[in-house]
Amino acid sequence: MLITSLENKKIKKYASLKNNKIRKKEGLFLVEGMHLLKEAYDSGILVDILLLDGEELSFSYPGEITYVTGDILKKISNLTNYSSVIGVCKIKKNSEIMGNHLLILDDVGDPGNVGTIIRSSKAFDVDTIIFSTNSVDIYNDKVLRSTQGMLFHMNILYADLEIVLPELKEKGYEILGTDVHHGEDVRDVKVDKYALVMGNEGHGVRESIKALCDKNLYIKMNKDCESLNVAVATSILLYELNRGKNE
Secondary structure, three states: OEEOOOOOHHHHHHHHOOOHHHHHHHOEEEEEOHHHHHHHHHOOOEEEEEEEOOOOOOOOOOOOOEEEOHHHHHHHOOOOOOOOEEEEEEOOOOOOOOOOEEEEEEOOOOHHHHHHHHHHHHHOOOOEEEEEOOOOOOOOHHHHHHHOOHHHHOEEEEEOHHHHHHHHHHOOOEEEEEOOOOOEEHHHOOOOOEEEEEEEOOOEOOHHHHOOOOEEEEOOOOOOOOOOOHHHHHHHHHHHHHOOOOO
């Protein structure tokens, strides 16, 4: 199938998915580039492919492909230099908290940070990531690209943290916060069932959420450095909490 008109209903619908509200309403989002497309296909969430007329996929795909012009890809793309392929994917409706290793993100807003955090979460065996309701939209194009497809392999949900954290305590999770002055060295902490809470880039974890933490951790570092980027800090903490579990 070849589409050449910018006014085509399907094309106009897909172009509107660049808007967060439309993504939520339609339950769909876009991915760009062959690597993300293949990751989405492997995860079972790919529902349509828009491919530049004359190009070929780098992997075998059993479904129908919609061929389009460069102008159409430019209209739909979030990139200055648009990709030759865009995938349309369905948003997974995760609602169940799974596993013993949880990461809680309290109003983390930078897409690049969130992308790095998601990749580290997959690398260090986090089972579920829970975002506060005011955190960044994970189907934001910048988040998608920075996760390199790991987003599709994680159990992720949004929740009111002031409600979910007490529920986790009742289920036996130890709620871990961070504190550079009064925390425990993460290298000395051994815990099997935890929920690690990380805060916003500017103001950290909200006081109401801090009050729900059972224990605070810190990362030992050079005294001339006051703090770390939230993505870096999260990655180090997850590595240390996971260390030895796969040995």
